[in-house]
Amino acid sequence: MTERDLFRQEVREWLEAHCPVSQRQPIIREEQIWAGSRVAFSSEEAKAWFEAMRDRGWTAPTWPTEYGGGGLDTEQARVLEQEMIRLGCRPPLYDMGLWMLGPALLNFGSEAQKTTHIPRIVRGETRWAQGYSEPGAGSDLASLTTRAVDDGDHFIVSGTKIWTTRADVADWIFCLVRTDPDAPKRKGISFLLIDMHSAGITTRPIALISGESEFCQTFFDEVRVPKNNLVGALNQGWEVAKELLKHERKLMATMETITEKIDVGLVELAKSRLPMTDAGHLANTDLRTRMAEHLMQADALNDLNELIYGGMKTGQFDPAIPLTLKYIGTREQQRKDELMLEILGVDGLSMTSGKPDLDRMVRNWAYNKAHTIAGGTSEIQLNIIARRGLGLPE
Amino acid sequence: MILNEEQRLLRSTVADFLNREAPIEALRFLRDKEQALAWEPALWQGLCELGAPAVAQPEQAGGLGFGAMGMGALMIEAGRRLSASPLVSSAIFAQAVIRLCGNATQGDRLSPGLMSGENVATVACQEGTHFQPQPTQCRRDADQLSGRKTMVLDAGSADYLLVTARDQNGALCIGRLACDAAGVTITPHRFMDGRQYATVELIDALVDEWLQGEQIAVGFQRALDETTIMLSAEMLGGSRELLERTLAYLQEREQFDVKIGTFQALQHRIAEAYCQLELAAASVYSALSAIDADSDALSEHASRAKALTGDIYQHLSNEAVQMHGGMGVTDEMDIGLFLKRSRVCNQLWGDSAFHKDRFAALRGY
Ligand SMILES: Cc1cc2nc3c(=O)[nH]c(=O)nc-3n(C[C@H](O)[C@H](O)[C@H](O)COP(=O)(O)OP(=O)(O)OC[C@H]3O[C@@H](n4cnc5c(N)ncnc54)[C@H](O)[C@@H]3O)c2cc1C
Numbered sequence: 001m002t003e004r005d006l007f008r009q010e011v012r013e014w015l016e017a018h019c020p021v022s023q024r025q026p027i028i029r030e031e032q033i034w035a036g037s038r039v040a041f042s043s044e045e046a047k048a049w050f051e052a053m054r055d056r057g058w059t060a061p062t063w064p065t066e067y068g069g070g071g072l073d074t075e076q077a078r079v080l081e082q083e084m085i086r087l088g089c090r091p092p093l094y095d096m097g098l099w100m101l102g103p104a105l106l107n108f109g110s111e112a113q114k115t116t117h118i119p120r121i122v123r124g125e126t127r128w129a130q131g132y133s134e135p136g137a138g139s140d141l142a143s144l145t146t147r148a149v150d151d152g153d154h155f156i157v158s159g160t161k162i163w164t165t166r167a168d169v170a171d172w173i174f175c176l177v178r179t180d181p182d183a184p185k186r187k188g189i190s191f192l193l194i195d196m197h198s199a200g201i202t203t204r205p206i207a208l209i210s211g212e213s214e215f216c217q218t219f220f221d222e223v224r225v226p227k228n229n230l231v232g233a234l235n236q237g238w239e240v241a242k243e244l245l246k247h248e249r250k251l252m253a254t255m256e257t258i259t260e261k262i263d264v265g266l267v268e269l270a271k272s273r274l275p276m277t278d279a280g281h282l283a284n285t286d287l288r289t290r291m292a293e294h295l296m297q298a299d300a301l302n303d304l305n306e307l308i309y310g311g312m313k314t315g316q317f318d319p320a321i322p323l324t325l326k327y328i329g330t331r332e333q334q335r336k337d338e339l340m341l342e343i344l345g346v347d348g349l350s351m352t353s354g355k356p357d358l359d360r361m362v363r364n365w366a367y368n369k370a371h372t373i374a375g376g377t378s379e380i381q382l383n384i385i386a387r388r389g390l391g392l393p394e
Numbered sequence: 395m396i397l398n399e400e401q402r403l404l405r406s407t408v409a410d411f412l413n414r415e416a417p418i419e420a421l422r423f424l425r426d427k428e429q430a431l432a433w434e435p436a437l438w439q440g441l442c443e444l445g446a447p448a449v450a451q452p453e454q455a456g457g458l459g460f461g462a463m464g465m466g467a468l469m470i471e472a473g474r475r476l477s478a479s480p481l482v483s484s485a486i487f488a489q490a491v492i493r494l495c496g497n498a499t500q501g502d503r504l505s506p507g508l509m510s511g512e513n514v515a516t517v518a519c520q521e522g523t524h525f526q527p528q529p530t531q532c533r534r535d536a537d538q539l540s541g542r543k544t545m546v547l548d549a550g551s552a553d554y555l556l557v558t559a560r561d562q563n564g565a566l567c568i569g570r571l572a573c574d575a576a577g578v579t580i581t582p583h584r585f586m587d588g589r590q591y592a593t594v595e596l597i598d599a600l601v602d603e604w605l606q607g608e609q610i611a612v613g614f615q616r617a618l619d620e621t622t623i624m625l626s627a628e629m630l631g632g633s634r635e636l637l638e639r640t641l642a643y644l645q646e647r648e649q650f651d652v653k654i655g656t657f658q659a660l661q662h663r664i665a666e667a668y669c670q671l672e673l674a675a676a677s678v679y680s681a682l683s684a685i686d687a688d689s690d691a692l693s694e695h696a697s698r699a700k701a702l703t704g705d706i707y708q709h710l711s712n713e714a715v716q717m718h719g720g721m722g723v724t725d726e727m728d729i730g731l732f733l734k735r736s737r738v739c740n741q742l743w744g745d746s747a748f749h750k751d752r753f754a755a756l757r758g759y
Contacts, residue, residue, distance in 0.1 A: 267759045282759050292750040295757065296677070296698045303676035310396045324669045379662070386661035390641055390668060393656045 007076055011083045018052040020045040024088040028360060035095035036127025036171050046090075050124065053092035060098060060122045063106065067118035078309060096165070097121040097128030099251045101174050104244040108191075108232040117172075117193070129196070131161040131175035131218060132241070139380050141176070142185040142238065146220060148177035148192060155179075155192065155230075157223040163374075167216040168203045170196050174244075180235050191237035193229040200224075210366035211351050248375045249326040266291055266336060270343050287342060294335045301328055320389030327381040330371040337365040395679050397467060401460055405467040408444065415440050416477040418728050424478055425588030432551035432582070432590035433479045442511030447485035456509055462620070462685035466627040466678065473631025476735055478589050480514045482628070483547035487621040488515035491556050494613030495568050495605040504570075514551065515570075518543035518594050519558045519618075525744045527618060528566070532559040538577070538598045539569050545741070549573065549592035550582030556605070557596065558614065566611045569601035576600065586734040619696035622743045623681040626699040629707045629739050630678045633671055636710045636732050640664065640717050647719075660717060667710050674702035694756045697749035704746040707736040 001009070022045045031042040033050050041047040053059050056070060061077040063069025072080065102121050105113060120126045137144040146159025157177055167173060173194050180188030194201075200223040205213040232240045270291065275283040282288040304321065311317035340361055341348040351362045372378040386392045397405065416437050424434060441447070450465040451457025458464070465486070472481065489508045492515075493501055507513035521531055521543060532541025539559055549555065554572050561567045573580055577599030582592040607613050641664065644655030654660060681695035689695065711733040715722035722729050740746060 267757055271759055276759075279755075280758070281755060288754050288759065289747070289750050291759070292701075292754045292757070296702060296750075296753060297673055299698060300673035300677045300702060303680040304672060307396065307676050307679060314396055316396050320668070321672055324672055328669050328673065382662040382665040383658070385665035385668060390664065392641070392644060392661050392664070393653050 004075065004079065008079050008083065011080055012086075014056075015083055015087055015089060019049055019087060019089045022046070023049040023090050025090070026088070027090045031090075032094045033092065033124070034127060034166070034169075035093055035097065035121070035124035036169065037125070038127070038169055039124060049090070050092045054123055057122060059093040059124065060102060063102065063118065063122060067106075067114055068122040069118070074309075075313075093124045095121065095124065095127055096130050097126060097172070100130065100244050100247050101128050103247045104240055105231065107243055108240045110228070110231075112228065113193070113231060126171040127166070127169060129164050129167040129170035129173040129218075131164055131167070131173045131194070133163045134160060135162050135217075139377055141241070142189065144176055144178060144189065146175065146177050147181070148179050148190060148225070150179075151224070153227050154224045155227060157192070157194065157220045157225055159220050161218045161220075162215075163206075164203070164216045164218045165214055167196065167218045168205055172196055173218070174231075176237055176241055179237075183235065186238045188235055189237040189241070190234055191231040191240040192225055193231060194220075194223065194225050198223050198225070208367070209369065210363045212363070212367070245376065249381075250322075252326045252330060252371060252375045266295070266339055266343070269340065273343055273345075287339070291339055294332060294339060297328070297332050298336070301325075301332060304328075320385065323381070323385050323389045326375065327378055327385065330368075330378065333368050333371055337368050341365050395463075395467065395470075395675070397463065401464045401467055404449065404458075404460055404464055405471060408446065408468050409471045411440060411444060412471055412475050412477055416472075416475055416479075418476055418731060421476045421478055421588050421731060425584070432548040437477070438479050438511065441479055441481070446481060447489070447511045448509035450486075451489075451505075451509065456506055462623070462682045463679075465624060466682040469624050469627035470631035470634070473628035473633075474635040476587075476632065476731055480516070480548045480552070482621065482625060483516040484508055484514045484552065485511070486624045487517045487547075487617065488556055490617035490620050491517050491568065491614065492605070494617045495607045495610045497606040497608075500603070500605060500607075513553045514548065515554050515556060516546055516548050516552045517556045517558070517617075518546040518549065520545045525741065525748060527615070527744075529558045529560055532557065532596070534559045534561040534567050534569065535598075538600055539571070539596045540598055541596050543594040543596075546580075546592045546594050548590055549580050549594055550590050554602075555594065557594070557601075566614060568605040568610060568614065570603050570605065571599055571601045575602075585738050587738040588731070588734075589738070616692060618743060619692045620685055622696040622700050623678070623685060623692075625739060625742055626674075626678050626696075626703040627682065629703040629736070630671075630675055632732050632735060632739075633674065633703065633707045633710050636707075636714045636729070637664070637668060637671055639729065640710075640714045643718055654717075663713060664717070667706065667713055670702070670706045671710065674699070674706045677702050694753060697744075697753040697756065700744060701746045701749040701753065704736075704740045704749070707732075708740060708746075711736045 022043060031046065033039065033041060033046060041050065057065060057068055058070045058080065061070035061072045061080050062074065065071035098121055102118060105117060132141055134144050134146060146157065146161065148155040148157045161175065164173065173196055175192050175194055176189050177192050178188055179190040182188070200221040202219045203216040206215040206217060207213045208215065270282055277283050308321055347358055348362055351359050353359055387394060420434060420437065424431060445458050446468060448457040449460045449468055450462055453459040485508065489505060492504050496504065508515060519529065521529060532539065532543065539557055541559060543557065552573055554570055557569050557571065559567055559569060571578065577597045579595040580592045582590050585591050644660060644664065645653055647654045677699045681699040684692050684695040714729045715733060718727060718729055721727050
């Protein structure tokens with residue numbers, strides 16, 4: 001056995017021993033374990049699973065052990081991920097700090113920032129929100145206007161952030177703020193960590209088409225933020241933001257692994273609800289073909305992910321390819337949702353039928369519309385692919 | 395595409411050779427010849443000297459041991475340059491049919507000639523205007539074959555044919571017979587891709603032998619799948635070439651005082667095509683490794699690879715023509731040659747619609 005096989009075997013045995021059967025069911029939104037001071041568990045088993053993973057540092061498998069992470073190399077992390085998928089293990093922890101801030105902080109943060117924040121992220125003790133977008137700064141993020149004014153050992157922050165996912169229950173927020181209004185757009189931005197319990201912060205929830213209100217508008221009214229919460233150098237926040245966005249997009253491309261899983265696959269759903277021919281084929285040939293197209297793309301996307309991974313290992317790697325993943329992944333997710341709605345027919349027209357499985361599917365259809373917008377819209381992704389990936393002029 | 399050291403060396407050797415011996419002008423030359431030559435003898439001879447027809451097979455079987463991945467890398471290079479040779483018809487398809495449908499003696503006797511390139515064989519399996527894997531009207535009667543086959547690659551220049559037919563019990567059988575055997579009429583013609591295809595008419599033609607493997611139907615399906623995947627690799631090469639040529643044009647051509655590549659409408663279209671191209675490419679690579687791994691899911695891989703490359707090759711060829719403006723519809727530009735090749739490739743061994751249908755059936759719906 002190679003070292004990798006041994007590791008795989010060890011991981012497999014450990015997961016089988018520590019992941020209760022109830023935590024191997026597809027995740028539903030109400031049972032996701034979100035980090036923070038208000039962390040809640042849907043059951044004792046959910047809690048046990050979270051704690052087992054937390055104590056091994058496997059909530060953040062590749063982060064250094066000195067900050068509480070798992071210390072795995074990418075290959076080992078890959079094995080862990082594959083084994084978790086194989087068993088159907090639920091993600092043990094949900095948090096934007098885990099997905100986005102952590103990697104950026106490990107890269108750009110001061111030692112004090114790392115020792116303060118990283119272990120608490122790994123242990124799920126703080127819940128983070130992302131404060132980038134503003135009412136006037138969406139795709140054109142660099143035009144943001146929330147101000148941070150120098151006041152000795154503090155900044156005074158004033159302005160408003162929008163689409164801040166679950167800021168109403170967050171403990172901390174990482175923000176882009178303008179520290180030099182006279183510099184060119186991208187040169188006057190800094191990256192700040194702000195305690196959501198600070199005086200002067202209020203949030204207002206925004207209702208969404210899926211019936212939820214995950215988003216907030218967050219208002220900052222002369223909020224005092226200690227200067228040692230500045231990540232990276234003053235006015236260098238754009239660099240940190242870009243690094244962080246890379247992680248956000250990677251995450252969005254594999255949204256399926258962290259969002260609510262629909263237990264029923266498209267094929268089973270169609271077969272159980274629609275007329276079939278004697279040959280066992282869907283009678284609706286048009287739908288059948290479009291399903292085949294989607295399933296092929298979904299398989300191809302898996303292969304593409306494998307290829308990127310293998311390519312990075314062997315150095316045979318087109319750096320433009322990863323830029324495509326967010327665009328493709330979110331497109332296929334939406335394609336799948338549309339096919340599902342079509343298969344459901346009239347049953348797909350209510351979010352409040354009282355049948356939880358159905359309602360969930362339909363809510364997801366609406367919810368997932370956001371995926372081609374959040375983290376850089378699909379149009380912005382295509383701009384990036386064309387210009388940065390394929391070298392076309394601005 | 396992830397290749398090992400040797401496979402990479404192979405790819406660059408073949409690329410160098412094809413650049414020298416089989417650039418796109420070679421195809422133009424072939425196309426414009428009076429006489430319907432299927433390939434340029436010097437090119438084929440050179441490929442054989444490099445060992446191209448034996449690339450995939452393991453060394454103990456007399457091959458070079460580069461596997462399907464190695465052969466796939468070679469087909470991608472051939473696709474970039476539209477190189478016409480009997481690689482697909484003989485080195486890939488006929489070899490696979492003999493290996494998978496013949497018995498051991500037949501394999502030992504026939505394979506070496508195909509691997510050295512000394513013999514060229516072609517498989518006659520299509521009937522009518524749309525591909526179906528099962529022969530319907532070509533029949534076996536004792537040791538004779540009768541029927542009509544269409545779109546037979548390179549038949550006008552090959553040594554022998556492998557013909558699929560149904561026997562008296564309706565089972566699949568494959569007969570081998572010389573191209574000049576009595577009762578065989580081969581009518582070669584050029585398709586728009588400049589290559590030679592033939593209609594083969596058989597009237598009580600006496601076969602030299604029947605392939606005598608134990609599982610002919612299963613073997614033939616696998617041979618078809620392998621060949622379809624290799625053709626998909628060629629189609630991928632053609633698609634990449636189209637993308638690169640179009641990108642170059644977008645960076646060079648100016649209108650309204652700017653490069654046309656600055657127009658977002660064009661940027662988004664080409665970026666989108668690039669995404670589809672990479673998905674098709676990933677499908678081809680994993681299909682190639684599925685051949686090497688002797689995967690049970692080969693048919694599904696083959697259908698996905700063929701449908702996705704078929705769609706993107708045709709789409710990119712249309713986009714390439716459009717983005718080259720008036721130049722795009724001139725024969726002087728090579729774009730048109732790829733446009734035509736993409737349409738011919740689409741029809742070979744099942745078009746995109748065929749493979750989507752088959753994929754759905756394989757997925758059980
Ligand atoms: C689910 C979700 C979660 C989010 N979470 C957060 C969060 O936690 N924190 C946070 O800060 N933000 C968050 N956002 C905000 C998100 O980053 C923005 O919505 C996104 O960047 C788009 O900005 P916008 O909504 O202002 O749209 P706009 O930028 O106004 O775009 C409108 C339309 O114009 C198009 N467009 C804009 N510019 C161009 C261009 N150059 N070329 C072509 N087309 C263009 C866009 O593609 C889009 O179709 C979230 C959004 C969603 C939907």
